[in-house]
Amino acid sequence: MSLDVILRVGTKLLLPFIQLFALYVQFHGDYGPGGGFQAGVITAGVVILFSITFGLRRAQLIAPKAMVERMVPLGVLIYAGTGAAGFLLGSNFLNYSVLAHDPVHGHEWGIFLVELGVLTTVSGTMIALFYAFVERGR
């Protein structure tokens, strides 16, 4: 895929900041707007933008198809696993109070893990869908 140099250099400059913003949205979701879902979509946007500018083959070197497709169920498992952890440690399903020594820390951990699960599933699904569409078009 031979595109304008300006486009390629511009994309290269933008990508790290977009990814950094996605991480900010993910980990600062406790204090500001955002969370796993939005961060997942922005992360997928990074890979999709890279794929549009530099071609699908190179994008799949960064985010291989097998990995992306495994992320889709993995996120749901992380989420449900966090719930089950509370269940196994002697409380209700999805009750985070027992995940750490005191309930407030337990809740912080629970929310962190759950958001991680959402991030994994959402970004995995979006990238996998994009791959599926593009590969069918070829």
Place this chain on the structure above:
Amino acid sequence: MALLTLLAVVTVAVIGQRSLFAVVILAGIYSFLMASVLIVLDAVDVAMTEASVGAGISTVLLLATLNLTKTTAIQSGRPRLAPLILALVVGGLIVWGTLALPPFGTPDAVIHTHVAPRYLARSVEETGVPNVVTSVLADYRGYDTLGETTVIFTAGIGVMLLLRGFRRRDDERTERRK
């Protein structure tokens, strides 16, 4: 009000368009306007989702779909009356339904007097998370978000199976022809 007017203008433009490419771009513009409306309504989290999903990912996926299909809408025959009447009736019912809602921002509306005050008051001491939207989504209503994640998982798997299943059948056909 200006934003809502722009929304209406974009909607009319979408109806008038025959080129599907223009429709996809207009849908992206619609999503960004909707995100701005949500920011005006102080729903920043929802606005962020609308901007990233509605204007970002959906536009990309719709363009990818156009890559697989034709980019102009098929000219339909004579205009039919039944869909117009149906749309007007449903629209009228929705507007009629909103008349029964309490005015925007009423403090004693039902939704503000049930569990919301408790979430607002105890979120920080119970979960250590100052953003109540996050604590409600991931903690108090954790079951709902688990369901949402499962919905995304199921939808993604479904679309991937559809796209790939057809492809395999095509491959088999071309192989048979050989």
